[in-house]
Structures are given as C-alpha cells and as structure tokens.
Amino acid sequence: MRKVVLAYSGGLDTSCIVSWLTQRSYDVVCFMADLGQGLGEGEDIQAIEERAYAAGASKVYIKDLQDEFVEDFILPALKAGAIYEGKYLLATALGRPLIAKYLVEIAHKEKAQAIAHGCTGKGNDQVRLEVTAGILDPKLEIIAPVRTWEFKSREEEIEYAQTHDIPIEVTKKKPYSIDRNIWGISIESGVLENLEQEPPEDAYLITKTPGGASTYPKYIEVSFEKGVPKKIDGKAYKLKTLIQHLNEVGGLYGVGRSDLVENRLVGIKSREIYEAPAATILHTAHKELESLVLDRELAHFKEIIALKYSELVYYGLWYSPLKEALDGFVQSTQRHVSGSIKLKLFKGNCVAVSRKSAHSLYKKELSTYGKEDKFDQKLAEGFIRIWGMPYR
Numbered sequence: 001m002r003k004v005v006l007a008y009s010g011g012l013d014t015s016c017i018v019s020w021l022t023q024r025s026y027d028v029v030c031f032m033a034d035l036g037q038g039l040g041e042g043e044d045i046q047a048i049e050e051r052a053y054a055a056g057a058s059k060v061y062i063k064d065l066q067d068e069f070v071e072d073f074i075l076p077a078l079k080a081g082a083i084y085e086g087k088y089l090l091a092t093a094l095g096r097p098l099i100a101k102y103l104v105e106i107a108h109k110e111k112a113q114a115i116a117h118g119c120t121g122k123g124n125d126q127v128r129l130e131v132t133a134g135i136l137d138p139k140l141e142i143i144a145p146v147r148t149w150e151f152k153s154r155e156e157e158i159e160y161a162q163t164h165d166i167p168i169e170v171t172k173k174k175p176y177s178i179d180r181n182i183w184g185i186s187i188e189s190g191v192l193e194n195l196e197q198e199p200p201e202d203a204y205l206i207t208k209t210p211g212g213a214s215t216y217p218k219y220i221e222v223s224f225e226k227g228v229p230k231k232i233d234g235k236a237y238k239l240k241t242l243i244q245h246l247n248e249v250g251g252l253y254g255v256g257r258s259d260l261v262e263n264r265l266v267g268i269k270s271r272e273i274y275e276a277p278a279a280t281i282l283h284t285a286h287k288e289l290e291s292l293v294l295d296r297e298l299a300h301f302k303e304i305i306a307l308k309y310s311e312l313v314y315y316g317l318w319y320s321p322l323k324e325a326l327d328g329f330v331q332s333t334q335r336h337v338s339g340s341i342k343l344k345l346f347k348g349n350c351v352a353v354s355r356k357s358a359h360s361l362y363k364k365e366l367s368t369y370g371k372e373d374k375f376d377q378k379l380a381e382g383f384i385r386i387w388g389m390p391y392r
Ligand code: ARG
Pocket: 090, 092, 093, 124, 125, 177, 178, 179, 186, 187, 188, 272
C-alpha cells in the first residue's frame, strides 16, 4: 500500500481528500500545523482530529510550530523588510515552506512515498508547497487532488462527504476564502472579486473599522536589539507573545489593513485584502530604527534587497541559495539596529513619533539650524564643485 502525508486543514476540501485518497488505496497520514491560525478557537482540535480519522486517516499529526515560525521565518523576513508589491506582509507565503518542511520530515519518518495538499491549480500556495518539498526531497511524489478530481462545486463535495460518513458541519457557504496565521490574515473571493467594490466591513476579522476605532490615539514603544523586537513599553516579551500582543493592540486601533490587486506567480492578477496589525507595527518600527542607524548607501541598497527578498518569499523560493545568501547580507546589516521607536496608533494609522538609539548616526550639531551648529558651511562650495564637475 502506498503511503501519503497530507497537509490537512480540517475543512471540507482536505477532509474529502483523505477519503478520496483512501478509496484509491492510499494509506493517508494527516499533518496539521499550528501557525497561530486560532486552532481550537472556533472548533476544538479534537473534533478536527476525529474528522480526519472518520474520513479514513491512519494517523494524525498536529504540531504547534508557532515558535519556529516566528523565529526562523517571520524574523528573517522582518529584518529583510520583505513586503510584496508594497503592501502584502507575506503571512501566508512565509508559512508554506515551514508546512512543506514538516510534510517532508513526516513523510520520511512514516516511510511515505508521497505528499499531498488541498490547493487549487490557480494559486501561489501549490507552487510554494511543491517547490519547497522538491528542494528538500526531489524523490517524493506530489498529489494535488483538487486540480484533477471530479467535484465541480462545494455542493458536490458536501454530498460526497455525506455519503462517505465524513462528519462535516454543513454551514452556509462561507463568503470568503481565508488563510490565517500569527503574522496575518489573507482574505479573498466572494464580493472581493469585484474591483470596484470597497471591501465590506464583515470581511475583516481582527481589525476594528479604522474610522471608528477609538477617539484617542495609543502610543506604544517597541525596542529592538540587533534587529530583533524585544520589548514593548519597556517590558520584555518572547517573540511569539510580543506579536500576539501587537495584533491585539493594533487591531483595536484599526492598524494593519491592506487591499491590493497582486500579481500571482501563475500570471493571474487577483484582489486580496489583508489584516496584519503586528506585522505592520513591527515593519514600521524596524524601518524607522534602520533609518537612524544605517548609513545612506547601506540603507538604499538594503531596499533593493528587500524587494528581491519579498519576491523570493512570494515565489516559494525560501530554501533557495539566493535567499540564503541574502540572509547573510541582511544579518550583517542588523549589527547596530538596536534602540526604541515610539509609535502612534490612531484610526488605522501607525506612525513613528519618537526615536532613540545608542548607535544613532543623527548628529544634531551637524543638522541644526540653531546656534550649536558645528558644520563648516564653507566646505560645501568645494564639495559641490567637484561633485558637479562631470556634468558641468
Ligand atoms: N495571496 C496570498 C498569497 O499568495 C494569500 C493566498 C491565500 N489566500 C487565501 N485567502 N486563502 O500569499
């Protein structure tokens, strides 16, 4: 009997896949990663596990990978300043290589020949999972039933689940397709496919309506050590808890929403909205601190790297040689990224209002227009003559 490890979400698609593969004589092992998607919030984990067994799984792995996710995936992307197309903070994209890593690991442990997922043939996630698995073990076979199976609609899947005794909750069709983890939420489909329509408020899950969020602003200070966020308002947090805390606070002030038409890997343009309060706060603070401590040339060059880094993450090339090399570069830029940034959160905005660092390159005696001025203005004349000489 051939064995397959399936990336299981507990939803209708992947539950049908378990049964569908079992019927095709596969021994199906399910794997579910907890990346902070709120497992156990709506439905308890036990019910999800039972559903997998009822659908025919021979074994179910559920792993809490949140610490590894924040330390090894989110943190490097934060240091790199990785933001796709100026707006997407890459929550979904960063989670996929980690899921693929464990699919491969479990496949080896279980001596499985294949891995499977429930992605459609139109999205980025299929690419990310398969490319990553291919890098880590090119011999593993990959099965993507949703791309080929006979079901044409959700109703057909529900009917299939019912006839095969898979205990699914037959709720009304959810209005959106949602992917969530600790770094953010991606929301698409339904009315969002109409580009002329503003996203309805009910599409957002963790951020308050920015306009009504609060009458008063909230000030919050984030402290970094070598590019790593360590404290909020002087209090030390573990990275995971720090992010959870910022998601709550940011969400209350409507911070971290974005709405974009993005370029997918498969060439399609798609409209997706995102909520990422903690990621927005941390990227803003980190960038502000860098503008204090990095010299001009390094700061400008790092922006080019950030652009490339975001593409590599989006394209599923996390485990590529270029990404590894860029991590080396980024790490060396973080040596002096220590200090504190105070931000003002107000009606969806997040802006820096106060900055300090022991490594600050800002010298008031040089920039001031007051009488403490130490800058010798006479030197400017010679500098400009030589700088502009080629053009004159
Ligand atoms: N467009 C995002 C990406 O490619 C998110 C994809 C998943 N989105 C979703 N709503 N299920 O990373």
